[in-house]
Each structure stands twice: as C-alpha cells, then as structure tokens.
Amino acid sequence: MKDSKKLYLAALVPFALIALLFELLPVAATVVRSFTAEGGGLTLGHYAAVFGKRLYRTALVNSLWVSILSSLIGLFVAFWGAKAYKSAGSKLRNLFLSVLNMTSNFSGIPLAFSYIILFGNVGVMVMFGKNHGIDALASFNIYSIWGLLLCYVYFQIPLATLLLIPAFDGLKKEWREAVALLGGGEAVYWFKVGLPNLLPSILGTFSVLFANAVAAYATAYALMQNNFALLPIKISEQFIGDVVQRREFGSALAVVLMLLMTATIWINDKILKMRTKKAK
C-alpha cells in the first residue's frame, strides 16, 4: 500500500517540474523583474514609463484598437457565416468547413506576405488600381495600422466562424415557429430570441479572438519588422535585437499584456457564471 502511494506521487513529478520551471517560475520572475530598478531595488518607474511615454502609450492603444476592431469585424462576418452554415446543404457545409479549417492555419508570416503581394508597393491590387485609375486601391498602404487590421481580420474570420458554428446548434426550430405564431418576423426572432441565446457564445468567442489578436506577433513583425508601435513588438525589442536591451522595462510591458489577457478571460468567465446562475 505504501509503495503504490509513492508510485503515484512519482507520476506527478515530471509534470510538476516542467510546469514549475518553464511556466510558473519564468512568469513570476518577469513580474518581480518588472518592479526592479535597473541598478537593483524596488520601483514602480517602469510602469510609470509604460503609461507615461508617448511611444509606449501609442503601442498600447494601437494594440487595443487593432485587436478590438478585428475581433468585432471577425465576429460580424462569422455570425453571417455560421448562420448560413446552419441553413446550407451538406455538400456546401463540408466545403465551407474544410475551407475554414484550411485557412485557419494561414497566419503569421505567410499571411503577411500574401497581403504584401496583394497590397504592397508593387502589389497586384495596387498595380491593378494604378493601371485602371482606381485610386482607393492604388494608394492603399499595407505598411500601416489599416494594413495590419486587414491582415488581422483575415485570421479572425475562420477562427470566429469555427467557434460560433456549434453555438447555432443550440437554437431550436420550435422557437422560430413560436415567434412566427405570435406574429413576430425574422428581425423580432433574432433580436428577442436568437441573439440573446447566442450571447454567451458570442462573448466567449470575442474573448478568444481578442486574446489571439492582442498577443499576435509574427504577422505584424513580418509586415513592418520593428518599425511599428505595437505591444508585442515593443516587448520583444527589449529582450532581443539590436536596440539596447532593457529587460526590466520589457518585463513591465509584458505584465501589462498579461493583465490584458487575464482580464479578458476573467470577464468572460464571470459573464458565463452569471448566466448559468440565472438559468438555474
């Protein structure tokens, strides 16, 4: 009996070691380092700099802007996609599902590059716009926050649709019939029954999309290297690369990003819990 007790405790050791050494300890060290002055001693100065210096405030605002907007647009498109999926025939369904699965792998450097082919300085769309006098295409600048938004929206759509499709299974046919019997049309059904029922899934999907976008690094890096004020890029700059490294300050930036993501998950969790309590 005693031996088997030792045996199962031993089974936990490898997991505990990896989680401790490569998850908990590094994160704890980063939090501690973010409060450490460069010469040693405690300080809040790094946080003051994050919110006080214009460059880093811009990075934070840019990150929030592009993440929130791309998540909202992605959700909007995904809503129509998932709704259409529900009413489509099985052949179209399978096609749509495989395209979503396939393109959800298309992100990061490959995605940024294919948008450079499309909208870069000599991109296909830009040349097409120049040759045919379409100014909006000819003057579009992919190396800007709008270009970044375009790329982010692309990787949000398949992910959002894949996450929303199962939620539509929860909508019962009878509800629509009941609304129709009571004299309500399509709009009444969606605003009074459909959307309120989908709300937890929509919020949950939004939280996944937001976390996905706010942490994304590769797409922005491939597009503009370090020449853009975005939180993940500014963090990476403090640890690797040619600029003078300031790990303590970088740690404070990383903690801010970590808090953003934790808050998103926490809020989503709270809303879900409130909802299940209400249902009970």
Add this chain to the structure above:
Amino acid sequence: MKSKTGGKFAIIVITAYLLLPLFLTLVYSLFTEWMDVLPEGFTLRYYAEIFGDRIFWASLARTVVISFIPVVITAAVLLLAMYAVALYMPALDKYLQIICTIPYAIQGIILPVSVLSLYAGAPWPFSNRIVMLVLTYCVVILPYMYQGIKNSLVSVDALRLVEAAEMLGADKFYAFFRIIVPCMLSGVVIASMLSIALIFGDFVIVNTIGGSYYSTAQMYLLKKMFISGQLTSAVIMVLFVVTLLISAAVFCFKSKAETSAGEVKK
C-alpha cells in the same frame, strides 16, 4: 427560401475571400512577372530552387523534429499526471486544470521572453537554447493536450473501467496504462496532431529563444522574404501543403475514430 439563397451567397463570398490570398500566393509562385491583370512567364524554377537548397531541407527537418519532441514529452508527462490525479487525488484536478490553462494567458511573446531572461545566464542544461525551446513548447501546448486527454478520459468512463479491471485482479497502474490509455489513443493523437500543427507554424517562440541557434522553416521563410517574392511564395505554398497534410491526417483519424466508436455503441 430567401434566407437559403442568402446563406449560400454568404458562404460563397466568405469562401472566396478566404481563398483569394492563398490562390494569389500560389499564382505568384508560378510566374516570373505580374504587373497587371494576368501574370506572365509560367515557371516551376522557384520550386526547383527550394527543393535544391540544402538549407531549406535542413530547416524543414529542424521544424519537424522540434514539432514532435515537445508533443511526445507533454503527452507522456500529462498522462502520468492524469493517472495520479484521476485515480488517487481527484481534488487536485482543479489545480491541474488551472496550471494547464495559464499558458493560454501568456501566449505569444510573453512566455518566451520570460523563459529567455530567466535562463539565459543559468547553468547547463537550462542555458541550452534547444532545451529551453523544447520545454517552452511543452508548456505552450498544455491547454490543448490537457483538454484532449481530459475529454477522452471522461468519454471512456475511465474510473469505472479501472474499477472493473481491479475487480478482475489488475492493479491501478496496469489498468490505467494498459486499458485506459489505449482506449483514449484516438483523442490523444488528435490533440497531439493539433499541437504539432501549432508548433509547426510558430515564429515568435523560435525567433525569441531559438534565434540563430535553431533556425526553422519559418525563419528560412523570413530570410527569403527580403530576397525574392516568388521564392517566398513558393516556400509558403510548400509549408502550407505540409500543414494541410497534418490537418488532413487529423481529420481522417477523427472520422475513423468516430465511425469505430459508433460501431462499438451499436
């Protein structure tokens, strides 16, 4: 009827929008010039150039190796931990779940810079970049591996199976690893393949920790981006096909597992 045609239209528009960049990248990799509506000068020489480049093969091999090793380690380590928690200390499952969810909140740039700055000056083996890289990947895939294993543990009704095995004279360790784990195999394999695809497409972690020590296909891709557009497109297509093959394998495995599960239930 109206909403049905509207739905069809929505699906076709989204599909076209999603496939367009991929299709254009493919076309770009096959032609020498593209300045107006139609590209000119069909060629396969960019693909020939990549396939003839030994550095490409070496980076691809490094990517494959680094995608598999962490997944195998995490699967083994998690199965052991699940064995202890599910059978002996179910109260600990809550903490196991929390530890396995945290990587989700520190995804992207946060974990690799944290690991790098903690261990860069540490003694061997921690300071070894490959060790750092492998173990960071192990942590990154924890949420997916945990969920996959946990779901299959529930769906095979592990606790009752173990009880039954014990009544027949097997001990818990034997019951778990010789009876439960083979039953969960399909779930574990699916979670593993998803994790492999995730690592395969990673750039931020390998660029932060691996740097010049361990150059993968993604970094090869970035280098080519500053040299030739057509060559880059060709590399993208090759890597994309490899990712597709991984997802196709997951898909086949999934449907196979589902049909065999259905047969058992019948």
